[in-house]
Amino acid sequence: MPVPKWMPWAAAVLSAALLELPFPLAGPMPPWRGMIAFVALVPLLWAILAPSGSPRPLRHSFLIGYLCGVLWYAGNCYWIYDTMQIHGGIPPVGSVGLLLIYSLVLGLYFGVFALALKFIAGRLGIGRALVAAPFLWTALELAAARITSVPWDQLGYSQVDNRFFANLAPWAGVYGITFVLLAINAFYAWTWLRAVGSGEARYKTQAWISCAGLGLLLIASGHSLLPVNVPTTATAVLLQPNLDVDTASAWPGPIWDQNIAQITHLATQPCSSYFAGIPETGASTASGCGQPSLIAWPESPAPFFEDEDRFRSAMKQLALTTHSPLIIGGVGMEQTPDELHYFNSGMVFDQNGTPQGRYDKIHLVPYGEFIPFRNLFFFAKKLTRKVEDISRGTDRKTFLLTDRNGQNHRYGIFICYESVFADEIRQFAKNGAEVFVNISDDGWYGDTSAPWQHLNMARMRAIENRRWILRDTNNGVTAVIDPYGRVRQSIPRHTVGALVAQYGFNSEVTFYTRHGDVFAWLCAILSLGFVLRAFTSRSSSQ
Known part of the structure; x- marks a missing residue:
């Protein structure tokens, strides 16, 4: 059953707002705010994948993702306005214009993500689309670094204070953390879509229990590790x-x-x-x-x-x-x-x-x-x-x-x-x-x-x-x-x-030091695989 027309747009705005919180806003960020990254994209994923009743679902999903991206970039990088106005001597209108251009360009990554996700869901089903989501998002973060050269505040940075998840970085870089965060957001979205779609109380209860249980596990794992002693010389x-x-x-x-x-x-x-x-x-x-x-x-x-x-x-x-x-x-x-x-x-x-x-x-x-x-x-x-x-x-x-x-x-x-x-x-x-x-x-x-x-x-x-x-x-x-x-x-x-x-000094060479963004490139290849598989498949009933 299609949702009210305004709800997907409201969900996109909500995700943009939630996604601002796991990053510094006007000063150093309290570490607890990093936990918001585990759920920040759930509203957006729901807005993309929930039945909309739109005659053009791909365009609808792209615009929902694009709105979220533009709002997030404008909020996360609001400092561009201050820099251009104070130090560039550009009038307020011009400074706003530069911030808007920046956000409109980079927001396209969110739009492409939403478009690809909806396309895969339409051909392969929502479940497979949510499996593809972490690969797609990680691949697009790589594109932001390599094509537009603005890898500012990639999602994985939100866990720099989470010792458990930060341990992925020496292996897969910040992209590995991003991937896990998207996978968890996708799990929450799948649980919620299943509960809402079925309408049965037992599914809703299971959804809340599983989400709460995973949330507690994540909180405990990230902040219970003993700090490693690193001597200075x-x-x-x-x-x-x-x-x-x-x-x-x-x-x-x-x-x-x-x-x-x-x-x-x-x-x-x-x-x-x-x-x-x-x-x-x-x-x-x-x-x-x-x-x-x-x-x-x-x-x-x-x-x-x-x-x-x-x-x-x-x-x-x-x-x-x-x-x-x-x-x-x-x-x-x-x-x-x-x-x-x-x-x-x-x-x-x-x-x-x-x-x-x-x-x-x-x-x-x-x-x-x-x-x-x-x-x-x-x-x-x-x-x-x-x-x-x-x-x-x-x-x-x-x-x-x-x-x-x-x-x-x-x-x-x-x-x-x-x-x-x-x-x-x-x-x-x-x-x-x-x-x-x-x-x-x-x-x-x-x-x-x-x-x-x-x-x-x-x-x-x-x-x-x-x-x-x-x-x-x-x-x-x-x-x-x-x-x-x-x-x-x-x-x-x-x-x-x-x-x-x-x-101190260290001559250790980590896997990431030696091999770089190999994990992110693998995500890019698999993302293309998901899209090509969807092209060759018939439409799914989802």
Whole structure:
């Protein structure tokens, strides 16, 4: 019996709202909210598969899924509006327009999911469609990473604090967690569709009992595991300058000397106070001390140009003063016969201040580091004039550094937005990196959900590769993340400071590090198999 016409649309809106909750909204997310991901998509699955009475059920299902996707992207990434208006100088109407375009494009993934699911259900039955659902969703998350290059807040990130499900990441990456979440949502949807479709009280009772039982099991499994002890063997000083991203970064005359003096002062502090966890979550405070094996400076608007003598001289003096190697965010430069190329770089110096090379950012931020279709976005003149296209790096190199005790360890550096691309970051570990250094500037996001979402995605990279991450940011969240994704130390946002960070090294190569997104690609292949099987089958009565 067809449901009322308004109910599937209301269910799509409900799913979009529920799906916002397992991710940070305006601050760090309480871990319990991650459990909502186990049921958030049930209303959408029901809306897609329940009899609608529409003469065009495939189009109807696509539009229901598309509505859910547009609403979710607009809510999850509302920070685009703030970034474009405050830092891009785009008027409110234009900022809303950019957010809407973004949501309309990426919302298509939800629409395609709904279309494929309905098509399979019409040919193979609802049961087989729900079996296909986890494969379809995982495949479309892979498409979002590879085609549109926006794998922001994939569903599996919602379980970064769930130790039971996070253990899938070293094997299948975040996609493995996504798959399990969709399978559980599909089970709930199947149970509910069966109960409602039969109309018998006993089926409804069984549905509630099975759903409640599975829910309790999931809650218990995720939060009852004992934490793994991971010892620390080294110390780094992570500098947080808290520079205004909109301020000119020339540092003329005495300003340069004052700022370099402040950097040296922060880098040579033997101790610092910190949060033993994520800021703003009630984490306890403590104090840490140690002789550094590394000094890091984040991506920031500081005028650190590779070819400038004053920069090289200042870094040499800093290295000699601290007896430590340095990783410094700045502007790499390379002259070719045609032009001078600029790179967003992590520049590396040994403990004597001798340059050891640089890592040039490979995955650049659209509209932040280059403007795709610059002529098309004529209405964003202030933004397009402000952003000069930066050249892309080509090599995910790692660096062998010697600390003050003569110990050699290999470091992998990635910059800001690159942390959301799992298959790219794992290559640093595959190339021998024993620890990751993530330098970032989240000042563009302001006090929105984005810095916290970004942090959680970086935490998943630690889990997938079982690596410590030294996350050094311009204005927070500066933190140390252990190989199980736990924030062990951090300092407050929007403050000038330094984190004396305790960390360790690991040369283990996980299955995900070695093989990457093989599980997600398998889901993509099987998804095509489901669709092709449906094409060759006659219509099912469902």
